[in-house]
Amino acid sequence: MALWKQALVAMLLVVGALAGWATLSPATAPTAIVELAARVGLPVAETGPDPAAGAARRGGFGPSRVVVGSVAQSREETRLDVIGTAEAARSVTLFAPDDGLVRAVLFAPGDRVEAGAPLLSLDDREQRIALERATIAADLARDRAARLQSLAESRSASAVQLEEAQAALAEARTQVAAAELALERRTLDAPFAGRLGLSQVEIGQRVSTQTPVAALDDRGRILVRFPVPERLAARVARGDTVLAQTAAYPGETFPATVAEIDSRVDPDSRALPVRAEIANGDDRLRPGMSFTVTLAFPGAARVAVPAQALQWDREGPYVWRVANGAVTQVRVALAGRAEGVVLVEAPLSAGEQVVLEGVQRLRDGAEVEIAEEVVPGATSPGGQRS
Numbered sequence: 001m002a003l004w005k006q007a008l009v010a011m012l013l014v015v016g017a018l019a020g021w022a023t024l025s026p027a028t029a030p031t032a033i034v035e036l037a038a039r040v041g042l043p044v045a046e047t048g049p050d051p052a053a054g055a056a057r058r059g060g061f062g063p064s065r066v067v068v069g070s071v072a073q074s075r076e077e078t079r080l081d082v083i084g085t086a087e088a089a090r091s092v093t094l095f096a097p098d099d100g101l102v103r104a105v106l107f108a109p110g111d112r113v114e115a116g117a118p119l120l121s122l123d124d125r126e127q128r129i130a131l132e133r134a135t136i137a138a139d140l141a142r143d144r145a146a147r148l149q150s151l152a153e154s155r156s157a158s159a160v161q162l163e164e165a166q167a168a169l170a171e172a173r174t175q176v177a178a179a180e181l182a183l184e185r186r187t188l189d190a191p192f193a194g195r196l197g198l199s200q201v202e203i204g205q206r207v208s209t210q211t212p213v214a215a216l217d218d219r220g221r222i223l224v225r226f227p228v229p230e231r232l233a234a235r236v237a238r239g240d241t242v243l244a245q246t247a248a249y250p251g252e253t254f255p256a257t258v259a260e261i262d263s264r265v266d267p268d269s270r271a272l273p274v275r276a277e278i279a280n281g282d283d284r285l286r287p288g289m290s291f292t293v294t295l296a297f298p299g300a301a302r303v304a305v306p307a308q309a310l311q312w313d314r315e316g317p318y319v320w321r322v323a324n325g326a327v328t329q330v331r332v333a334l335a336g337r338a339e340g341v342v343l344v345e346a347p348l349s350a351g352e353q354v355v356l357e358g359v360q361r362l363r364d365g366a367e368v369e370i371a372e373e374v375v376p377g378a379t380s381p382g383g384q385r386s
Contacts, residue, residue, distance in 0.1 A: 063367040066358035068322055069374045073350045074304035074338060078297040084226030084244070086289040087275070088217035090192055096207040098122060098185045107214070109198045117190045120201065120213055124186035131179035138172035145169045194218040195283075222278045222285045224256060226293045227271030235297045236261065242276050244291040254278050254285075256293070302335050302343035306374070309354040310342050320355035320362055321348065322370070327355060329364045 100122035107119050145165040151157030197215035201207060224244055228236050240258040256276035265272050276293065278285060309319045310332070317334060320327040332346035348354075355362065356374060 063325070063369040064358055064361045065371040066320075066322070066327075066362075066368045067356045067372045067374060068353040068370055069306040069309060069356045071348045071350055071352045071354060072304045072341070073301060074341060074343060075298050075301050077336070077338065078232070078299060080228070080232060080295040080297070082226045082228070082293050082295075084224040084276070084291045084293045086246075086278075086285060086287050086291060087223045087225055088194070088219050088287040089221035089223060089277075090194065090218035091215065091287060092191065093215050094119065094188060094191075094213045096120065096122070096201070096209055096211045096213055097188050098182075099208045100124075100186065100206070102201055102203050102205045102207060105199055105201060105203060107196050107199070109196060109214070111196050112194070113190045113196060113216075114193045115190055118187050119190055119196070120188035122186040122207070124183055127179065127183040127186055131176070131183050134172070134175040134179040138169070138176045141165070141169040141172035188213060190216060192216070192218055217287055219280055219283055219285070219287070222280045222287070223259065223275040224278060224291045224293060225273060225275050226291070227266070227269060228274050228295070230265050230270045230272065232295075232297060233265060233272040236272070236274060236295065240295070243294045244276065244278060245294075246285070246289050246291050248289060249284070254291075303332075303346055303348050303350075304338065304341040304343055305332070305346075305348070305354055306356055307337075307340060307342050308356040311359060317344075319346070319348075320359060322353040322355060322368060325369075326365055326367050327362050 097120075102120065103123050104121040105119075106121060107113065107117075113119070145162075145168070148157050148162045148165040152159060152162045194216045195218075197217070199214050200212050207213075236258060238258055238261060242256050242258060244254045244256045245252065246254070256278045258274060259277040260275040262273040305319055311318055311320070316331065318329050318331050321330045330346055330348060332344040332348075334342065335345055336343040353370075353373070355368070358368075358371070362368070
């Protein structure tokens with residue numbers, strides 16, 4: 001068959017199909033096709049508007065079933081995660097109290113000691129001899145001053161002699177005090193209660209006042225030192241609560257309180273040094289541990305919508321608001337995120353409903369039927385938590 005004949009047959013088939021459409025379903029056929037069917041002499045039934053067809057053009061047959069959630073009010077929050085280092089509430093390195101030979105080491109590494117407990121003893125024989133001499137000299141000076149006092153009362157000794165004897169007694173007593181101090185300095189005592197580190201001296205070792213003996217830490221409280229960026233320095237205050245986590249105890253969070261804030265920002269790091277205090281009565285935490293410190297700074301009040309409600313198109317994010325059985329598209333501006341919700345700037349009020357599921361057939365003004373309302377913290381049918 002010639003090509004032009006094939007094309008003619010195809011055109012006749014197409015015209016016949018369109019005319020049949022107009023004849024059988026004039027309500028759904030375009031107006032131009034209905035007029036074409038009338039011109040070729042085909043019967044076209046008179047019909048009024050088809051409600052179902054109208055509903056189809058509006059987005060579906062009858063109201064769309066949707067799952068909705070509620071709009072709430074929430075406060076915008078700036079979260080800061082920084083790395084900090086643990087320090088003991090009090091920590092010192094103890095040095096030998098005097099020059100001399102170590103006679104005894106009175107502690108073991110890791111011991112807990114009370115304030116004033118002896119830790120190190122030096123050879124003190126020379127100091128004991130000096131104290132004995134000073135004590136004898138003081139006794140003699142006291143006796144002489146007592147005799148001259150009696151003689152002065154009977155006018156057998158002059159006032160000058162009595163004053164000289166009293167001055168000699170005072171000097172002798174000063175020598176006794178100096179000898180006692182020198183003897184005390186032959187023993188190293190703990191300045192406060194705490195835990196001792198490794199010993200750095202041995203019996204028989206000759207030491208000086210520059211020789212370290214051991215570290216002493218008061219671990220009843222742990223201070224975590226961390227930096228706060230300059231942009232947030234004005235928002236941190238003493239008494240603020242922060243959360244600290246350490247790799248030594250995975251999954252465990254230690255509440256801490258901001259206890260100390262430096263008076264100046266570090267010019268090199270542009271950060272404000274801060275210390276947060278953690279109670280450590282069970283002695284689980286150690287100085288030197290690294291911590292991840294989390295701070296939360298509350299900000300402005302925002303509208304919070306469930307994360308599932310957020311939709312996007314080429315113009316940006318929006319949500320479907322449900323009111324009086326119909327939906328309205330509401331444009332939103334993102335302001336932040338929180339657990340399960342999105343903080344937005346939008347003309348929405350707390351308690352209003354927004355669509356979470358069933359958005360595929362929605363159009364602005366479309367009628368909807370609420371199949372389920374998801375309350376905050378519950379799990380929606382799609383498995384998402386809102």
